[in-house]
Amino acid sequence: MFNGIIFNTGSIKKIYKRKKGLNIFIKSDLKINNKDIGISVACDGVCLTLISIKKKIMEFYLSNETVKRSKFKYLKVNDLINLELPLKYGQNISGHICQGHVDTTGKILNIKKVDKSYIFDFEINFKERKNIIEKASICINGISLTVAKITKKGFNIWVIPHTLKLTNLSKIKKGSFVNIEIDILSKYVKNFLNAKK
Numbered sequence: 001m002f003n004g005i006i007f008n009t010g011s012i013k014k015i016y017k018r019k020k021g022l023n024i025f026i027k028s029d030l031k032i033n034n035k036d037i038g039i040s041v042a043c044d045g046v047c048l049t050l051i052s053i054k055k056k057i058m059e060f061y062l063s064n065e066t067v068k069r070s071k072f073k074y075l076k077v078n079d080l081i082n083l084e085l086p087l088k089y090g091q092n093i094s095g096h097i098c099q100g101h102v103d104t105t106g107k108i109l110n111i112k113k114v115d116k117s118y119i120f121d122f123e124i125n126f127k128e129r130k131n132i133i134e135k136a137s138i139c140i141n142g143i144s145l146t147v148a149k150i151t152k153k154g155f156n157i158w159v160i161p162h163t164l165k166l167t168n169l170s171k172i173k174k175g176s177f178v179n180i181e182i183d184i185l186s187k188y189v190k191n192f193l194n195a196k197k
Helices: 064-069 161-166 184-196
Strands: 008-018 021-028 040-043 046-054 057-063 080-084 104-114 117-123 137-140 143-146 154-159 177-182
Touching: 021 064, 021 080, 040 057, 057 064, 104 154, 137 154, 143 154, 177 184
Parallel strands: none
Antiparallel strands: 008 021, 008 080, 021 057, 040 046, 040 080, 046 057, 104 117, 104 177, 117 154, 137 143, 137 177
């Protein structure tokens, strides 16, 4: 479990394509070592298991299901990845509960600067768009954010300078794809209400 508050990023150093998945290698200053092999790490919001680490380069395996659901199908060497270690008992939750189970990808339609902040406009598929609630939490590339407004094609969010500085949102452009995890609480409530009908 994660909370979507990002303090670390890493860069893709190598991508090894397999018949039924990928192995990716990320270089980072994340404070982990060989004793941590087997832990979960949120990589752009996707919960992945650390399988090796050497000279600050972490290795992860992604199944075809993970690749299909995430933006990792577009992954390139040198891409910047948001990283978060799992929550520990007693740790403050400054964002919201993020599982690392990405629902879909979104495409950036527009980025607009307003004062010191930025409005990001996203397009997502209709099936997932129905699950998004205005002012609810949403996890984008592993970052806990708030849905500012529902639009015809998706939704938009506001990003403050602090968040922009610490995450890879500062590097993405119009047309880029992001990983999206919809707030699990809103999905549970919707499923419960649908079951009651």
